[in-house]
Amino acid sequence: MLRIIVCVKAVPESKAAESxxxxxxxxxxxxxxxxxxxxxxDRNALEVALQLKEGSGAHITVISMGPPPAGDIVKECLxxxxxxxxxxxxxxxAGADAYATALTLAKAVKKIGEVDVVLCGRASSDGATEWVxxxxxxxxxMPIVTMVREFVKTDGKNWVVKADIENGYRLVQAALPTVFxxxxxxxxxxxxxxxxxxxxxxxxITTWGLNDLGVLEDSVGLKGxxxxxxxxAYVESKRECEFIDGTLEExxxxxxxxxxxxxxAS
Amino acid sequence: MSDHINxxxxxxxxxxxxxxxxCFEIIGQAxxxxxxxxxxxxxxxxxxxxxxxxxxxxxxxxxxxxxxxATGFEVYQSEIYLASxxxxxxxxxxxxxxxxxxxxxxxxxxxxxxxxxTGLSAHCIDLVLDEDGILEQQIPAYGGLMSIxxxxxxxxxxxxxxxxxxxxxxxxxxxxxILQVDxxxxxITRVKTLEVVHVEPKGLPLETAPxxxxxxxxxxxxxxxxxxxxxxxALNAALGSTRPAVDEGWTDLETMIGQSGRMVSPEIYIxxxxxxxxxxxxxIMGAKLMIAINNDPKSPVFGQVDIGIVxxxxxxxxxxxxxxxxxxxxxxxxxxxx
Numbered sequence: 001m002l003r004i005i006v007c008v009k010a011v012p013e014s015k016a017a018e019s020x021x022x023x024x025x026x027x028x029x030x031x032x033x034x035x036x037x038x039x040x041x042d043r044n045a046l047e048v049a050l051q052l053k054e055g056s057g058a059h060i061t062v063i064s065m066g067p068p069p070a071g072d073i074v075k076e077c078l079x080x081x082x083x084x085x086x087x088x089x090x091x092x093x094a095g096a097d098a099y100a101t102a103l104t105l106a107k108a109v110k111k112i113g114e115v116d117v118v119l120c121g122r123a124s125s126d127g128a129t130e131w132v133x134x135x136x137x138x139x140x141x142m143p144i145v146t147m148v149r150e151f152v153k154t155d156g157k158n159w160v161v162k163a164d165i166e167n168g169y170r171l172v173q174a175a176l177p178t179v180f181x182x183x184x185x186x187x188x189x190x191x192x193x194x195x196x197x198x199x200x201x202x203x204x205i206t207t208w209g210l211n212d213l214g215v216l217e218d219s220v221g222l223k224g225x226x227x228x229x230x231x232x233a234y235v236e237s238k239r240e241c242e243f244i245d246g247t248l249e250e251x252x253x254x255x256x257x258x259x260x261x262x263x264x265a266s
Numbered sequence: 267m268s269d270h271i272n273x274x275x276x277x278x279x280x281x282x283x284x285x286x287x288x289c290f291e292i293i294g295q296a297x298x299x300x301x302x303x304x305x306x307x308x309x310x311x312x313x314x315x316x317x318x319x320x321x322x323x324x325x326x327x328x329x330x331x332x333x334x335x336a337t338g339f340e341v342y343q344s345e346i347y348l349a350s351x352x353x354x355x356x357x358x359x360x361x362x363x364x365x366x367x368x369x370x371x372x373x374x375x376x377x378x379x380x381x382x383x384t385g386l387s388a389h390c391i392d393l394v395l396d397e398d399g400i401l402e403q404q405i406p407a408y409g410g411l412m413s414i415x416x417x418x419x420x421x422x423x424x425x426x427x428x429x430x431x432x433x434x435x436x437x438x439x440x441x442x443x444i445l446q447v448d449x450x451x452x453x454i455t456r457v458k459t460l461e462v463v464h465v466e467p468k469g470l471p472l473e474t475a476p477x478x479x480x481x482x483x484x485x486x487x488x489x490x491x492x493x494x495x496x497x498x499x500a501l502n503a504a505l506g507s508t509r510p511a512v513d514e515g516w517t518d519l520e521t522m523i524g525q526s527g528r529m530v531s532p533e534i535y536i537x538x539x540x541x542x543x544x545x546x547x548x549x550i551m552g553a554k555l556m557i558a559i560n561n562d563p564k565s566p567v568f569g570q571v572d573i574g575i576v577x578x579x580x581x582x583x584x585x586x587x588x589x590x591x592x593x594x595x596x597x598x599x600x601x602x603x604x
Contacts, residue, residue, distance in 0.1 A: 014483075014510060021408055021566075040513045098376070099385060123526070125509070129388040130526075131376040138380035143345060143456040146373040147519075160460070164519060165369040166281055168464040170341075174457045184513050226385030230402065231413035239556060241574040248582060251575050252589045255557070258573060262534055262555055264477055264501055 002058040004049045005112060006119045007105055007136070008042040008077060010070035011126045036066075038073045041121025043189035045182040048119055050081045050190065052154060059083050063108050065093055065101055071205055079192055079200035086112075090209035095222030098131035104220050105132065106139030107213040118179040122147055130181070137179040145172045149185040273308040273330070274300040275360035275421065277351070278323065279342070279370050280313035282464070287433060288366035290326045292426050294434030295393055296364055297327030302395055306330060308358065312339040312347060312447070320444060325436040330443045338449030341462055342370045345455045348377045350447055355382060355421065362401055363421040364393070367428060367526065375425045382423075385416035389427045389526045391548055406525055406544040429473065429529030472523065475504030478532040478550070480523055483510035484539020484560060484579050491516035493583045494538050500590045506530065508546045524549035535571075539579040542567030559583070 012034040038046075052058045062077040064070050065088040074085035088108055096104065109115060118140070120133035130146070137144035145163050153160040157176050162169045164183060174180075210217060218224060244254045274296045278289040293309060300307045309323050312334035320331050332354060338346055351374075355363075363378070365371040367389045379386035387403035392411075394402045402413040403424045416422040472478060479501060481494035491511065498505040506523040507516070523530055524546040531552025538559045540546060547570055550556070556571040561578040568574040575582065 021410075097385065098388075099380065102380065125513075129376075129386075130372055131379070131386055131388065134373060134376035135380035138377055144373070144377070145457055147369060165462065166286075167467050167520065168462065170459045171461040171463065172457055172459050178457060183519060184515050185518070188515065226383075226419040227387060227414050227416050229412055230396075230415040231411075232408070233411040233413070235406075235410050237570045239570055239572050241558075241568045241571055243568075243574045243576065248577060248585055251577060251582070252585050255573075255575060255586065256589060256593065258557070259501070259534075264503075264534055 002052060002056070002117065003115050004052065004058050004060045004117045004119060005109055005115050006042070006046050006049050006060060006062050006077070006082065007132070008046065008062055008064045008073060009039040009121075009124045010036040010064060010066045010073045011039045011124055013037045014040075014125060036069060036073060038076060039121055039124045039126075041123060041125075041182065041184060043121075044184055044186050045119040045121045046077055046080060046082065047187045047189040048151060048180075048182055049117075051187065053081065056155070061086065061112060063088060063105060063112075065089070065096070065104050067094075071207070074205045075200065076192065078203045078205070079196045080190060081196060083203075085203070085205035087205055087207045088209075088213070089207050090220075092210045092217050093221045095225065096220060097225035097227045098127065098129045099135055099226050100220050100222075100224035102132045102135030103139055103224060104213065104215070106136050107215050108208060109136070109140050111208070111213060116176045118142065118177070120179065120181045122181045122183045133179055133181040140179075142177050142179050143174060144179040144181070145174055146181040147183050148180045149183045151186070271303065271305040272359050272361035272420075273306045274303065275358075275363040276307065276309045276328070277363065277365045277371065277374070278309050278311040279366065279368060280311065280316055280319075281368070283315070285311070285319055285322065286366070286368065288368060288426070288428045290322075290433055291429070291431040292364045292366055293323060293326040293328055295426070295431045296362075297434065299362065299393065299395060299401070303361070303399055305361065308332065308360065310334070310351065310354070310447070312342075312350070314340040321441070322436065324440045324442040325438050326434045327440070328442055330445060332445050332447045334447040334449065336447075336449055341459050342374075343455060343459055344373060344377060344457060346449050346453055347374060348381060349450045349453060351378055352381050353450070354447065360421045363423045365423065365425045367425045371425050375423060379423050382421070384419035384421060384423060386423045386425070387414040387416075388425055390424045391427050391430045391525060393424060393426070406548040408544070410544070427525055427529055467520065469498070470502075470504040472504045472506055472521070472528050472530050475530075476533045477501050477503035477536070478506050478523070478530055478534070478553070479503045479536045479538065480506035480508065480540065480546070480550070481511055481516075481538045482508040482540025482546070483514070485511060485516060486539070486580055488516050490539075490580050493587065494579070496587050497536075497538075497583050497590075500587050501536075503536070504532075508540045508543065537567060537571065538583060540567060541565050542570050
């Protein structure tokens with residue numbers, strides 16, 4: 001049976017994330033208790049795995065690195081249909097950049113052992129680097145195809161996928177085991193079902209820390225990160241907003257006037 | 267410029283037989299950084315039949331161009347490109363490596379960084395040197411600007427957003443050294459690009475359109491998105507998007523404006539149902555007149571535009587489209603409005 005690992009990340013809920021703003025005076029980020037959700041694109045990655053499982057069968061392990069509350073999103077993945085959930089959590093993992101995150105996930109992938117396919121979302125909504133999937137691939141010595149929008153052939157050991165490029169796509173053949181990063185076009189992720197929640201109640205998630213992964217403390221977290229944030233600067237907008245008031249129709253008319261003035265509508 | 271100082275590298279690329287503007291934009295900035303460091307600029311360019319394009323790279327500011335004009339380099343193959351580039355890094359020891367945030371660059375850069383055991387920043391909008399000559403890689407974050415540095419590991423690698431640096435003035439008297447790169451012999455690859463398929467882009471190109479209409483999560487549904495698309499059409503504008511709209515599947519990644527998408531500077535920008543998130547707003551910093559429509563009067567978007575309308579875009583946009591269409595068919599009303 002196909003052995004799939006899906007990497008997911010707990011990110012701040014998109015609505016709440018908007019309130020995370022640099023303080024113009026202290027130039028630092030406020031500490032807020034922000035609710036977490038599954039990174040939206042990781043849902044697409046999980047959906048690829050779930051559809052493969054429903055098709056020809058697969059065993060799905062979800063791994064996530066994050067603080068203990070991130071365990072909730074791993075549980076959510078189990079409720080969606082994943083078979084096994086592993087949370088990589090240790091104070092030593094904190095402050096990791098993409099490199100140290102990928103390295104930690106890679107240690108977990110190696111510890112899991114035999115694997116055919118590793119799936120990641122194209123990017124995370126908070127870091128937005130897109131680097132974890134490819135860097136993980138290097139650390140586990142697997143090839144990678146990024147930005148996959150369609151899995152064209154998924155039988156046998158040689159898969160064929162369509163991956164986004166400028167104004168088009170490339171058709172790529174990949175010999176398993178391979179890492180794929182998945183775009184929003186790959187599928188429409190399912191939502192939680194009541195029966196899924198009931199079934200997942202019995203499933204436990206496993207937590208692995210520094211010692212379980214057998215890594216040195218200075219190769220993970222902030223210490224293992226080649227990049228650091230050196231400065232945060234507050235940027236002030238130079239624009240001043242003039243509001244258009246009135247009824248909906250008056251606003252439409254006034255906006256059209258502005259557009260005519262600017263030479264757009266005539 | 268002296269040869270013993272570790273070079274500043276630019277990874278170039280060929281798209282449809284041409285070198286895209288981003289490569290020249292990066293070479294221009296690499297030249298500035300290299301002059302401050304007294305270092306040479308070296309460009310890597312792989313692809314079959316590209317040798318006659320190399321002069322333009324010298325004109326833009328390159329001192330050395332490593333040309334991989336051989337069988338094996340015809341199209342981007344990640345494992346072959348990665349092996350060739352990392353072998354050349356060992357030999358040339360660049361201190362800085364800049365890569366365009368293109369589809370190829372976004373896959374190749376993290377492979378190179380992981381293989382070399384060094385850091386990598388994403389879709390930078392500015393690159394400057396600090397007092398110690400360390401590269402400050404600036405990205406928008408949390409409503410401000412964040413500087414990322416890679417203090418110890420080398421090279422310092424960054425991908426660069428499209429359109430943030432100006433096209434350098436080409437100096438046709440400049441020339442440089444061409445060095446041949448050969449692909450690794452008999453390499454067994456596990457992934458292989460079989461075919462590259464180009465699809466005609468839909469709508470007006472964002473980069474050159476005088477008017478850009480951009481929609482966000484506030485569209486609410488694909489029907490809501492369709493209305494925003496109709497508005498773009500009625501105004502003869504290009505249609506752009508924010509990341510949440512792309513994540514919802516209403517539009518393609520290619521329409522996304524912002525740090526990890528496209529950088530545009532139209533005459534007029536109309537942002538609809540979007541919150542003014544920094545990632546998006548940095549992509550339109552150059553717009554002359556900015557207008558926003560959002561149902562939340564406290565939305566941060568209003569702090570970043572010239573004209574604001576507090577309305578639910580799902581009611582406002584259809585009404586606006588209707589009025590624009592009536593104007594077209596009824597010039598009397600148009601005169602009345604003006």
